[in-house]
Amino acid sequence: MRNLNQDNITQAVIARFGDTPDPRLKEIMTSLVQHLHAFAREVRLTEAEWLEGIAFLTATGQKCDDKRQxxxxxxxxxxxxxxxxxxxxxxxxxxxxxxxxxxxxxxxxxxxxxxxxxxxxxxxxxxxxxxxxxxxxxxxxxxxxxxxxxxxxxxxxxxxxxxxxxxxxxxxxxxxxxxxxxxxxxxxxxxxxxxxxxxxxxxxxxxxxxxxxxxxxxxxxxxxxxxxxxxxxxxxxxxxxxxxxxxxxxxxxxxxxxxxxxxxxxxxxxxxxxxxxxxx
Known part of the structure; x- marks a missing residue:
């Protein structure tokens, strides 16, 4: 699908998971995409804020080891x-x-x-x-x-x-x-x-x-x-x-x-x- 925009991208992403063989995984991913996109729209997430969020999650993963989660x-x-x-x-x-x-x-x-x-x-x-x-x-x-x-x-x-x-x-x-x-x-x-x-x-x-x-x-x-x-x-x-x-x-x-x-x-x-x- 081409010409994606903020109004139709959510359904396009969900459609990509349409062939997921595990029904529970499909349910979870569909709901995850819906709620993530709805969150971004609700707070009008900026690109700078999105990058800051990615950096935060990256740092969170880097802090994990066999003694700390x-x-x-x-x-x-x-x-x-x-x-x-x-x-x-x-x-x-x-x-x-x-x-x-x-x-x-x-x-x-x-x-x-x-x-x-x-x-x-x-x-x-x-x-x-x-x-x-x-x-x-x-x-x-x-x-x-x-x-x-x-x-x-x-x-x-x-x-x-x-x-x-x-x-x-x-x-x-x-x-x-x-x-x-x-x-x-x-x-x-x-x-x-x-x-x-x-x-x-x-x-x-x-x-x-x-x-x-x-x-x-x-x-x-x-x-x-x-x-x-x-x-x-x-x-x-x-x-x-x-x-x-x-x-x-x-x-x-x-x-x-x-x-x-x-x-x-x-x-x-x-x-x-x-x-x-x-x-x-």
């Missing part, structure tokens, strides 16, 4: 991550709510026995975590894999410490016969998301703070149940109502209870949703 961070601060989580995790009443994955999960974290020190040298006040993993009917889930990770008291994850030779504040545990697991770590503290990249530049330009309320990350997997990716947030944190990545849910807020002998204790139970059975 700047595109996830961008999705988080735009609320897209949490919107996608909410749309895809509509669980029965009583199940633990899901929230954002975050950019600092690492595969291959060390395995720990119950009661071990997952902090492994991370800076912070001592804390013990006691938790159970159950099904919606209250049944204990034995043998569940639990990944846990957190920032230290300085607001950094282990992968943000150059030259650190071992994992800190992250590990893998397996639930016991009663569905329980227990580990020692440090108290979760509020921290700012990384601002030394394009996402930080965006936050500064839009007068948004980068802070996340104090939390622990959990990824729980068990045979016969839907996997769960969630946080447990520390009650009383000043950023619970303004989380930079929109991840807070009231059901995920819990008390870190000061202990008479020093340190804190967190108790929390996770409830998993069973996998749907085969359709009749």
């Amino acid at each position: 700047e595109f996830i961070l961008l999705s988080d601060v735009l609320g897209l991550s949490m919107l996608t989580v909410a749309m895809n995790n509509d669980k029965p009443r009583g199940c633990t709510e899901a929230t954002v994955f975050g950019p600092f999960f690492v595969e291959g974290a060390p395995h720990y026995a119950h009661g071990d020190d997952v902090a492994n040298g991370a800076v912070g006040e001592p804390c013990e975590v006691f938790a159970h993993v159950r099904g919606v009917k209250g049944e204990p889930i034995a043998g569940a894999r639990v990944d846990v990770w957190q920032a230290d008291a300085e607001g950094h994850y282990d992968v943000q410490h150059p030259g650190l030779a071992h994992a800190q504040g992250r590990g893998v545990l397996t639930t016991g016969a009663d569905g329980g697991f227990h580990f020692r770590t440090i108290v979760a503290e509020a921290y700012p998301i990384p601002t030394d990249g394009p996402v930080g530049t965006l936050l500064a330009a839009t007068k948004r703070h980068p802070w996340r309320p104090a939390h622990l990350h959990f990824k729980i997997e068990a045979e016969g149940y839907e996997p769960l990716i969630t946080h447990v947030f520390r009650s009383g944190d000043q950023y619970l109502d303004s989380d930079a990545v929109f991840g807070v849910r009231q059901s995920l807020v819990a008390d870190w209870v000061p202990q008479p002998g020093g340190g804190h204790r967190l108790d929390y139970d996770f409830v998993l949703n069973p996998l749907a059975g085969p359709k009749a």
